[in-house]
Amino acid sequence: MxxxxxxxxxxxxxxxxxxxxxxxxxxxxxxxxxxxxxxxxxxxxxxxxxxxxxxxxxxxxxEPLSAKMQEPRSWTRSRLARAVAVAGLVVLGAAGGWTARGLMHFDDSTGHPPAPLLAAQAAIAHAVYAVEVRHPVEVAVEEEAHLVTWLSRRLGQTIKAPHLETSGWRLMGGRLLPAAEGGVACQFMYENAGGQRITLFIKTAAEDQPETAFRFAQERDGVSVFYWLERKMGYALTGRLERDDLLRLVRIVYEQLES
Amino acid sequence: MEKDTGQHPIVAHIPHLRRYARALLGDRAMAEDLVQDCLERAWSRFHLWRDGSNLRTWLFTIMHNLHANAVRDGSRRPGLVSLDDSGAAFPIRATQEDRLDLAPVEDALARLSLDQRQVVLLVGIEDMSYQQAADVLGVPIGTVMSRLHRGRERLRDLLAGNGGAMLRRVK
Incomplete structure (x- = not known):
């Protein structure tokens, strides 16, 4: 050969x-x-x-490019600023002292304290779990009925897991979380075909909480949160999405929770 | 708001930078951060890019250098730690529907040295010529070839031991 x-x-x-x-x-x-x-x-x-x-x-x-990513002027934000923004999440989590100030930019400066706290908790929980590759959820969607029953029992309220499949977001499952003020909260996680994730954070609110409109907050690293209070419950939908895209999902979530 | 018209020439390359960073790092957040750093650096040095030379190669070179610096510095930037407790340096996705088909190739990629993974991906995903890969990585073309060979042979060992699942899947 x-x-x-x-x-x-x-x-x-x-x-x-x-x-x-x-x-x-x-x-x-x-x-x-x-x-x-x-x-x-x-x-x-x-x-x-x-x-x-x-x-x-x-x-x-x-995967879509955000408007920000297409605008060269927005590329110049310093690496240090970004590191500080992320470090803020880490430090807050580690210290157990939750404060929204300095962490989030709120476009609703009149928002009274409990709501930004809700948004900050949701953003932190999102930052911690949405990047998780092995264990993004504690109970997977395959056991959805069990998940919802369990979380409802722990939160002392009937919880629903909204379904967003028609919008391209698949429910992955959820987990139980500690709430900042004591008590418990929970998180449902969704993923789209591109592997992007959004989370819905739910916790019980104080008896005297007024209901609120949808409020918007954005963490400096591009993570957006819409949050609202409704019937003694606080909700926050979090993701690295454009405001309008996230709001569209918020409306669907809201409708399903109300139905 | 300017849209497609008048878009900066770098913008067209962002999806490619993202794809490579995602494959290289195996983690969405880390990859987005690397791309963001790359855009920032490229924008601040755009006057150094010579019109007519290959913009893609220039951008990939910047991204490679940024990543190399981060690795050298210990890469302990906050928020970039893998939450995976398996000890793997590269997170392995194993969600319900990708466990069977996607995990093997990512798992195997994670076991390559960084040098090998870079070459396998620049050539295999970005379809770069060996010379372009050498330019991006700042090494001689002979080094590219030897890394490519070692990387692909390692993958062959790893994936062949995986019941040949990947080999069956692709025609």
Whole structure:
């Protein structure tokens, strides 16, 4: 099986699989592959690997670019500022002292204290769990009935898990959380086809809480929160979405909770 | 608000920077942060880009250098820690529906050295020529070839041991 031409090396097999050989060399490699099942199976693997990598990661190309990301002037925010913004979440969580000030930018400066606290808790819970790869939820959607019953019992209120499939967001499951003021809260998590996640944070509010309109807050790193109080319950929908996109989902959640 | 017309030329490359960063780091938040850093750096140095040269290569080079610096500095930026307690440096997704098909290739990628993963992805996902990959990484083309070979062969070992699930899936 001697070959009179230059020996075929590893580089040739990779270049063949990647389509980077000139026609003459390609023909030589093809002859070699025909004689060597081992070389053939390697080349086949390299090609399949590239196809598989594209299949896995190409969906990222289709993820929408926020308006901010398309605006060069918004790219200049310093890395330090971003690190501080994230560190704020970490420090608050670690200290157990929850304060919304300095953490969130509120467009509702008149919001009375409990509501921003609700938003801050929701944002922190989102930051902690939405990035989680192994254990994003405590109880998965496969046990939805159990999840809802359990959370309702722990919160002392009938809880519903809204469904957003028609908007492209699949319920993944949920978890029980401590509430800042004591007591318990919970979080439902949703994921879209692009792997983005949003969370719905729910906790019981004090007896004398007035109901509120939807209020909006944005963490400096682009995480947005809509929160509202309704019938002794506080709700917050959190995600790295544009305000209008998040609001659209908020309305659907609200309708389902009210129905 | 300017839309498609008059859009900065860098914008067209953002999805590609994102895809590579996501594949390289295996974590959405970390990847977005790296892309953001890259955009900031590229924007502040855009006057250094020579019109006519390859903008994509220039951007990937910036992103590579930023990431290399972060790795060298210990990469302990807050909020970027993996919450996965498995000890893997690279989080492995295993949600209900991707466990069977997606986890193997990501799991295997995570086991490559960073050097190997970079080359396998620049060539395999970004479809860069070996010379472009060498330019981005700042290494000789021979180094690219040897890293590519070692990386792909390691993946072949890892994925062949996985019941060949991946090999069956792709025609």
């Amino acid at each position: 001697s070959d009179p031409r230059a020996p075929i090396g590893d580089d040739d097999l990779h270049a063949y699989a990647d389509g980077r050989l000139d026609p003459a060399r390609r023909a030589e490699v093809e002859v070699w592959i025909a004689q060597s099942p081992e070389a053939g199976s390697r080349v086949a693997f390299y090609r399949r690997l590239n196809v598989e990598l594209h299949r896995r990661f190409d969906p990222v190309l289709a």
